[in-house]
Amino acid sequence: MNPPMTAPVPTYRPLGWLLAVPALLGAAITLLVPTVQTILLSLETGNVITGSRFVGSKNYVTLLGDGAFWSAAGFSLSLVVFPLLVSVIVAPLLAFALAGAGGWPRRVGGAVLTLSLVTFSPVAVAAAWLTDAHSRSPGLAVLL
Numbered sequence: 267m268n269p270p271m272t273a274p275v276p277t278y279r280p281l282g283w284l285l286a287v288p289a290l291l292g293a294a295i296t297l298l299v300p301t302v303q304t305i306l307l308s309l310e311t312g313n314v315i316t317g318s319r320f321v322g323s324k325n326y327v328t329l330l331g332d333g334a335f336w337s338a339a340g341f342s343l344s345l346v347v348f349p350l351l352v353s354v355i356v357a358p359l360l361a362f363a364l365a366g367a368g369g370w371p372r373r374v375g376g377a378v379l380t381l382s383l384v385t386f387s388p389v390a391v392a393a394a395w396l397t398d399a400h401s402r403s404p405g406l407a408v409l410l
Contacts (some may be wrong), residue, residue: 308325309323360375
């Protein structure tokens with residue numbers, strides 16, 4: 267009779283961490299350095315020709331005082347909140363109802379939901395293009 271098998275005991279854990287150090291260091295450098303540079307640049311004003319000078323939080327005060335910023339932030343937030351509410355609240359309720367219905371209602375409901383997912387993106391792109399094509403505003407400003 268064979269003895270019971272046991273899991274091997276890892277003996278080289280420090281070696282694993284040592285081999286992971288270059289990857290962790292690379293990830294830290296590629297994430298932290300640009301983030302710090304962006305924060306520092308956001309505290310300056312200027313351009314390529316005249317150079318830049320430190321203005322502190324003046325850029326943020328100007329931005330937060332601008333009504334267009336709050337309009338854009340509200341629109342961006344609506345693009346996140348409404349789909350999130352639908353996916354967290356409506357989707358489970360609909361799935362529960364379709365699962366309880368069984369048979370053909372479940373198949374029809376699945377087909378309708380699949381078709382809505384397939385057609386949403388092309389229709390949204392076409393609507394955005396038509397709205398932009400028939401407006402007097404340049405660029406994406408017409409969508410706001």
